[in-house]
Amino acid sequence: MKKISKVLVANRGEIALRIIRACKELEITSVVVFSEVDVNGVWVTRADECYPIVGNPIDAYLKYDKIIDLAKKASCDAIHPGYGFLSESAEFAQACEDNGLIFIGPKPHHIELFGDKMASKVAMKKIGVPVLEGTNTPVIDEEEGRRIALEIGYPIIIKAAFGGGGRGMRIVHFANDFSKMFDSATNESIKYFGKGDVFIEKYVQNPRHIEIQIVADQHGNVVHLGERDCSIQRRHQKVIEITPSPLLNDEVRQKLCKISVDAMKQLGYESVGTVEFLVDEKDNAYFIEMNTRVQVEHPVTEIVTGVDIIQRMIEIAAGDKLKYLQEQIQFRGYAIEFRINSEDPQNNFMPTAGTVIKYLTPGGPGVRLDTSLYSGYELPTSYDSMLGKLIVWALDWKGAVAKARRALDEFHIEGFKTNIPLHREIVRDTTFKEGSFDTGYLDVNMNKFNLEAQSSIADEEEKFLKLEKTLKIIKENNLISVNNNFTLY
Known part of the structure; x- marks a missing residue:
């Protein structure tokens, strides 16, 4: 078993913060690298150590020779790549190994195999996985x-x-x-x-996009953590993710989970990963790709299973065996994740930028917010538009949708436009509430959505101004409020 006591996080934003939190709970020292434009990132201040990489803002998270050099100088044992950037670079994973660092993820040859969609398709077909x-x-x-x-x-x-x-x-x-x-x-x-x-x-017309979360250790043990429905997409990019799928019948669910576990066992896969399928109207399923990293949508799986996927990644990389058998994993309730992006849904989803002027976040039971945003934060324009993820949980689908509606109504970001108004419309749509959607959902429904809901930020501002005025009147006239009726005392 290898000892991991210090981890360099080769990423930024909410996923960097998520990994830092996992490290703290495992009593592991966290180190981050950051670009010049990320100097005010909250994850930079939350890490135990931080090191700048000057120059191009994107290169700071892509130039792995500099990252590895910093990791060695900081006496790190391992590097966690998060998602995006270097997370699916077989060269980076191999370079980590060559420099005596543990890459917290799959082996380089598995990253290379599944990074080549054709090679992975051939490999999966060879072991009996259905492909298109x-x-x-x-x-x-x-x-x-x-x-x-x-x-x-x-x-x-x-x-x-x-x-x-x-x-x-x-x-x-x-x-x-x-x-x-x-x-x-x-x-x-x-x-x-x-x-x-x-x-x-x-091409399969309007299928459901279903993915199976896999966790595999270095001792041949592989389990699944159920499926996620990622069918609600825009331009083939996920917008909302759900577990379990409201439409998938249990027979197909068990079949896909078994196929995924068996395939990863045969290939000797290690770490976490996601096996992705298209499921047509007749419940025929076809493998499309394997993601050899933690997914953006991993929180919904964590909520319904109670498994901390990031911590498991770190422990597996250290050589630990899985802590549970398949039958010990319990699935409870429904979880929905909404990707919160800085983009304008009314202007062909063009990216937006600016400073966070006002920031009101949702809370309460069954609400989780993974983000590194804060009031006064100036949004860099060099990176992806995703600001974070709002995740809700309830015991049943109807309750999860109701909680999502309430949480999204509480969520306000002022300073630039976001896709929160789109999410507010989706959770009020009958088709969505019925759980009846496929990958063509947004293409069909976008035109009927009222995206003027962005003005609700202005409405909220007006409420604050009214409240301030009311408080001033109370103070000047010695009034107290009883059921919103003001009386002298």
């Missing part, structure tokens, strides 16, 4: 791609072979659109991942 019909080798030539698309039959989907997050992904419904979509997908793939390789597969 499509190419098994990279496609670079447009004419070859056109021929393959005709063989598979439209609609098809073009996907970046290296990368994720919905980048380099285009749906093609008709042969006449293939050329334009192929160019668009390959160009975006080159921009974000450095390679234009794509693969082509059959």
Whole structure:
């Protein structure tokens, strides 16, 4: 067993803060690196030690030679990459090992395997996991791609072979659109991942996007922590995540969990990971990818199972065995996560920025907020637009939706526009309340949503002004309030 007493967090924002908190509970010293624009980040002050990396704000979290050098100088035992940035870099994981540092995540060869969507598809198909019909080798030539698309039959989907997050992904419904979509997908793939390789597969119309959370130690033990429904998406990027899925029947649920556990056992996988599937209207399931890192949406799983996924990652990296058998994991209630982004839903979701002028957060039973935001914080423009995640829990689906509605109404961020108004509309929508949605939900419903709800911030401001005026009257006239009626005393 390896000793981990000091961890460098190679990330920023809410996930950095989340890892720092896990380390504190495990009595592990936390270290962060930070860019110049993140000097006022709350996670920087919460860490036990912090070290700046000057220069390009993005490079601060991508230049792993500098990060590893700092980790060694700070006498760290391990590095936790969080999600995004270097979290799925096999080269970084290998460099950590080569420099005597523990990479808190899977082995480099597993990161490399699942980072290549085609190779992972072939590997999973080989061990009996159902996959979608499509190419098994990279496609670079447009004419070859056109021929393959005709063989598979439209609609098809073009996907970046290296990368994720919905980048380099285009749906093609008709042969006449293939050329334009192929160019668009390959160009975006080159921009974000450095390679234009794509693969082509059959497109499933409006499926449900279901993922299975896996936890595996270094001793061959693998368990699942249930599924998450990530069907509510915009441009193939997740907006809301739910566990358990309101629509998935128990037979399909158990089947997907078993497939995922068996596959990870056969491949000798270690650490946490997420096996992702598309499930069509007839409950046919198809493997699409494996994420070899902690997911943005991990809190919903933590809430319904009571398992601290970040702590388990650290303990597994140290060589510990899992603390529980599959039958000891209890699933209780429903949890929903809302990604809170600095973007304008009324302006094609363009990113927004500014200073947090007023910040009112929700609370109460069953409400969790993972964020590094605070009043007066100046939002950097160099990074992803996600500000944090609002997570709610209740014993049943109806209760979870009601709690979400209440929590979102309490949540106000003033200084720039956010997607909170969109979430407020979704939780009031009949289709959502019935739990009847798929990946086409937002495409179908966006036009009917009243996104003027952003003005509720102004309404809240007006309430504060009225309250201040009322308090002034009370003070000047020696009044007390009884059931909102003011009387002299």
